[in-house]
Amino acid sequence: MKTFRVVILAAVLGLLALASAQSQLEIFSWWAGDEGPALQALLDRYNELHPDVNVINATVTGGSGVNARAVLKTRMLGGDPPDSFQVHAGQELIGTWVVADRMENLEDLYKEQGWLEKYPAGLLKLLSNDDGIWSVPVNIHRSNVMWYKPAKIEELGVVVPNSWDEFLAICPDLKAAGVTPLVVGENWTQQHLWESVALGVLGADDWANLWNGSLAFNSDKAQNVWDVFGQVMACTNDDASGLSWQQATDRVISGEAAFNIMGDWAAGYMTTTLELEPGSGFAWAASPGTDGIFLMLSDSFGLPKGVANREAAIDWLKLLGSAEGQDIFNPLKGSIAPHLDSDLSKYNAYLQSAAADWNSNVVAGSLIHGAAAKEAFQSQFGTILEIYLSSGSAQAAANAANAIAQQVGLGQ
Amino acid sequence: MTKHKLWRFLFYFLITAAAIVFLIPVYLVLITSLKDPGAINLNSTWQLPKVWYWQSFAEAWDLLAPKFVNSLILTVSATLLSAFFGSMNGYILSKWRFPGANIIFPLMLFGMFIPYQSILIPLFKFLRDTGLYGGLPGLILVHVVYGLPITTLIFRNFYAEIPDDMLEAAKVDGASFFGIYSKIIFPLSISGFVVVIIWQFTQVWNEFLFAVVLTKNNSQPITVALAQLAGGEAVKWNLPMAGAILTALPTLLVYIVLGRYFIRGLLAGSIKG
Amino acid sequence: MIKKDRLTAILMLMPSVILLAIFVYGFIGQTVYTSLTNWGMDPSQALAINPKIKFVGFAMYKELFTGFIDIRFRQDLVNTFFFTIFFIAGCLVLGLGLAFLLDQNLKAEGLYRTIFLLPMSLSFIVTGTIWRWLLQPKGGINMLPSLIGLEPMQSRWLTTREQIWQFNWQDIPQFTGWLIVLVLLWISFSAFRNKNKSRALVAFISLLAIAAWSAFIAPKILILPYPETHGFNIAFVGIIMAAIWQMSGYTMALYLAGLRGIPQALREAASVDGANEWQIYRHVVLPLLKPISLSAMIILGHISLKIFDLIFAMTGADNSTTDVPALLMYLTTFRANQFSKGAAIAVILLIMVAFVIIPYLWTSLRSEVER
Structure with a gap:
């Protein structure tokens, strides 16, 4: 009957694995790899302030949270919410978790910390609905940035395009010179490109109208976006789906590609990981046709209902909402701080220019990074893109987008 | 008998070739895991690492x-x-x-x-x-x-x-x-x-x-x-x-x-x- | 005494039976129910602790097969179809070839067998990770020709968007009709040969009727309001290669066991009758291996319908050119929160697998009872 003993032993081992929960704080995010050090610096600071808490850094890799959101869902549905999780500020949080009544209202925390005066009103609006404020923003990123390497552009003898027409005009020359005019990566980076194209074609007002429901996706204006997008995609590399966004950026730096459109986390990657000098090693411009518009997204952290370590989680939110915490995090992450007391001297040349734009530009919300539309729409946008790429029909894509917008009740 | 030997040779040849094809991925995994990340590049993909780099493990x-x-x-x-x-x-x-x-x-x-x-x-x-x-x-x-x-x-x-x-x-x-x-x-x-x-x-x-x-x-x-x-x-x-x-x-x-x-x-x- | 023991036996079996009844049949029932609701289609209810859900009948299934935005699901079905065919064919041919070679009393047979079966012991995740690297645009396989001084290949393997053998989804009713015609033709023909004239006649008449339906009525059935092309995604070639690498050792083992099970006397008898080595294989050995091929096809078939982890590891969940229903179910359910649609995909997957497995379970267990 040896088997019995072994079986019991195994069962005990299994139970032991279960029984290890005391004072800890589990932070759920998708900041791994190159984006990891910024989070780690913030967590280290947290540990200095609260040495008794065991911080668990639960990251799920995959750019823009593509994998993390699926895992988070199983956690939340499983009745086992992480103590605090990363979520894009805006509809990704409100349209998914707040409407489902899974988040705690943080309005009191904002009042207690005096944050209502310390954050830009537009951002606060994005974080709130009629019932409260739902997460604490830790950074501001810009989505509509075009990256290039000055030396390469000079060598190619082209001007950095100011509109998509200009870009399409130089595209054949760039191809003839043997470089990829515009490099893209896996699926979500193509969606990311789409939003810059759409913003450039539509302008800030009509972009906002798409999301509040007053401009239909199957209107001529909106359909035109897909036509331009198709022409732009014809100027991109054919091995896109195998590349992460970093690998796409690498192609610009190596000179294989002329331009890349990516959020400004790419600046963090190029300065920190590739050790390039902003301005000379790499340079940037607003993506074609979007000069004067800041397509923003913000990573924020919320407090789910029923977490195991509520006190520790609130301390975490206090730290990352403070100017101190944000000035630890953002220079490393390559983003600017939403907190108005942030000390700009700690930031590099790119970030200082981004901060200036943030203060002077028209602000628009990103679709792909959760600010503009409910997650139900956002998560199906990949399907719309796929319909376009496989059928090549702008009309089909526009119709599909319209169908999904109606199904999820976009703008209501 | 010579014909028989010819067949035997062919069999050995085929099965060895198949075994090599099956082992190719294994070989590549082993050598890649033992290379310095800086040394992983196009032209030396198939070569043994110059320096055995155990750090990855x-x-x-x-x-x-x-x-x-x-x-x-x-x-x-x-x-x-x-x-x-x-x-x-x-x-x-x-x-x-x-x-x-x-x-x-x-x-x-x-x-x-x-x-x-x-x-x-x-x-x-x-x-x-x-x-x-x-x-x-x-x-x-x-x-x-x-x-x-x-x-x-x-x-x-x-x-x-x-x-x-x-x-x-x-x-x-x-x-x-x-x-x-x-x-x-x-x-x-x-x-x-x-x-x-x-x-x-x-x-x-x-x-x-x-x-x-x-x-x-x-x-x-x-x-x-x-x-x-x-x-x-x-x-x-x-x-x-x-x-x-x-x-x-x-x-x-x-x-x-x-x-x-x-x-x-x-x-x-x-x-x- | 024996009666009491019999009771103990039944009691000891009960926990397993009850667990499986719940975990297999109970859960399948729940999934079927979920697939008939709208759980998750309303974003504000999707993730609520106690979501309000509504019974909507077969709406999800209808959307999947004819809905405008579910084109990806239909392409996934096509992907699975082609993947299954090439994967099974590859494993059978390679497995049979290797088993044949190993059957020739070669030296170091054990070593060779170990090598061919080695991938079988790996996780699909490990295999996927390895092949992801091999098939990178600048990875191992493309660099292979450079070993003998040739130019490296430029193949895009997993990232190509190329599609061949395209057809229009609207033609599916016609295709189905003609397929039935072919089956009926075969039934009618074999009945005719067996001198079963009435059966042959009935089959032939229904054949004509369905042929007429396929030719004249089916083209007018519009399951979609607009043409929609699907085809074989070339990006699957790499995945098929990896899957064959992993599983062909399995068919080899099956065939080898089959070959070893053929009595030597049978071969000798044939050789006494003047058959040469090749003829013995052709007329004695191969027919005896038929049941093994069938088993292998079914086991491999259900694996290929369920394939998930290999593709997850090779191209990630997001690469829609290498998507399959099993992956789409995961994404639909846990990323898009559309639980009812995810459940519907799962049910369709289950039906496909059941289609393959139930006849197999039926026949193999029945023949066992007869034995």
């Missing part, structure tokens, strides 16, 4: 060690439990025939073929409601239950070869249900246990879908951790390759040491064995 081990332990606890527990129940079931179904057994058995067997997606959502809800979601005990339970069909099948086929006369004699001597099991069946089924344990060990260790859906970060098995390591960003290939080797090592060792039994489990999976 240390790094991969640091990342994967806790998950390796999770997988070990999970695999050992689930394997032993499902082997035990499978042997009980096999014993009952082959030696204690009762009405309806011929219906119950195929219904049980069907459970090993279903796509697990088709039970995933209710399973998930069930584990949540019982408080087992996210941890190893829940995952162990799942693997034991869905392991029952195959272990029952293997043991049932195995016990069918033990002559009924032996059991009848024992019954006449007054042995009970458990007496027969512990005195006759169990001692005779050691090699059956080896087959089942090896089979379940490989299956549970290698499984991914349940692992990715039903665990949280600190109870993840190693396959999930490897998928993350390799699916991450800006991949330097030395690290995922070292991780792949670490993940493969336990099942590979079992296979190389006990290959004979492994093949028997493999064949048993096709029902008639």
Whole structure:
């Protein structure tokens, strides 16, 4: 009957694995790899302030949270919410978790910390609905940035395009010179490109109208976006789906590609990981046709209902909402701080220019990074893109987008 | 005779060529995992590393060690439990025939073929409601239950070869249900246990879908951790390759040491064995 | 005494039976129910603790097969179809070839067998990780020709968007009709040969009727309002290669066991009758291996319908050119929160697998009883 003993032993081992929960704080995010050090610096600071808490850094890799959101869902549905999780500020949080009544209202925390005066009103609006404020923003990123390497552009003898027409005009020359005019990566980076194209074609007002429901996706204006997008995609590399966004950026730096459109986390990657000098090693411009518009997204952290370590989680939110915490995090992450007391001297040349734009530009919300539309729409946008790429029909894509917008009740 | 020799030569040639093709991926994994990340480039992809770089294994081990332990606890527990129940079931179904057994058995067997997606959502809800979601005990339970069909099948086929006369004699001597099991069946089924344990060990260790859906970060098995390591960003290939080797090592060792039994489990999976 | 023992036996079996009844049949029932509701289609209810859900009948299934935005699911079905065919064919041919070679009393047979079966012991995740690297645009396989001084290949393997053998989804009713015609033709023909004239006639008449339906009525059935092309995604070639690498050892083992099970006397008898080595294989050995091929096809077929982890590890969950229903179910359920649609995909997957497995379970267990 040896088997019995072994079986019991195994069962005990299994139970032991279960029984290890005391004072800890589990932070759920998708900041791994190159984006990891910024989070780690913030967590280290947290540990200095609260040495008794065991911080668990639960990251799920995959750019823009593509994998993390699926895992988070199983956690939340499983009745086992992480103590605090990363979520894009805006509809990704409100349209998914707040409407489902899974988040705690943080309005009191904002009042207690005096944050209502310390954050830009537009951002606060994005974080709130009629019932409260739902997460604490830790950074501001810009989505509509075009990256290039000055030396390469000079060598190619082209001007950095100011509109998509200009870009399409130089595209054949760039191809003839043997470089990829515009490099893209896996699926979500193509969606990311789409939003810059759409913003450039539509302008800030009509972009906002798409999301509040007053401009239909199957209107001529909106359909035109897909036509331009198709022409732009014809100027991109054919091995896109195998590349992460970093690998796409690498192609610009190596000179294989002329331009890349990516959020400004790419600046963090190029300065920190590739050790390039902003301005000379790499340079940037607003993506074609979007000069004067800041397509923003913000990573924020919320407090789910029923977490195991509520006190520790609130301390975490206090730290990352403070100017101190944000000035630890953002220079490393390559983003600017939403907190108005942030000390700009700690930031590099790119970030200082981004901060200036943030203060002077028209602000628009990103679709792909959760600010503009409910997650139900956002998560199906990949399907719309796929319909376009496989059928090549702008009309089909526009119709599909319209169908999904109606199904999820976009703008209501 | 010369013609015969020619054929023999051709056979050797073909089979060696096939073996080389099969080993190519293994070769590439090994050399890539042992290269300095800076030295991994196009022109030397196929060359042996100039400097043996063991650092990747240390790094991969640091990342994967806790998950390796999770997988070990999970695999050992689930394997032993499902082997035990499978042997009980096999014993009952082959030696204690009762009405309806011929219906119950195929219904049980069907459970090993279903796509697990088709039970995933209710399973998930069930584990949540019982408080087992996210941890190893829940995952162990799942693997034991869905392991029952195959272990029952293997043991049932195995016990069918033990002559009924032996059991009848024992019954006449007054042995009970458990007496027969512990005195006759169990001692005779050691090699059956080896087959089942090896089979379940490989299956549970290698499984991914349940692992990715039903665990949280600190109870993840190693396959999930490897998928993350390799699916991450800006991949330097030395690290995922070292991780792949670490993940493969336990099942590979079992296979190389006990290959004979492994093949028997493999064949048993096709029902008639 | 024996009666009491019999009771103990049944009691000992009960836990397993009950667990499987719940975990297999109970859960399948729940999934079927979920697939008939709208759980998750309303974003505000999707993730609520106690979501309000509504019974909507077969709406999800209808959307999947004819809905405008579920084109991806239909392409996934096509992907699975082609993947299954090439994967099974590859494993059978390679497995049979290797088993044949190993059957020639070669030296070091054990070593070769170990090598061919080695991938079987690996996780699909490990295999996927390895092949992901091999098939990178600048990875191992493309660099292979450079070993012998040739230019490296430029193949895009996993990232190409190329599609061949395209067809229009609207033609599916016609295709189905003609397929039935072919089956009926075969039934009618074999009945005719067996001198079963009435059966041949009935089959032939229904054949004509369905042919007429396929030719004249089916083209007018519009299951979609607009043409929609699907085809074989070339990106699957790499995945098929990896899957064959992993699983062909399995068919080899099956065939080898089959070959070893053929009595030597049978071969000798044939050789006495003057058959040469090749003829023996052709007329004696191969026919005896038929049941093994069938088993292998079914086991491999259900694996290929369920394939998930390999693709997850090779191209990630997001690469829609290498998507399959099993992956789409995961994404639909856990990323898009559309639980009812995810459940519907799962049920369709289950039906496909059941279609393959149930006849197999039925026949193999029945023949066992007869034995």
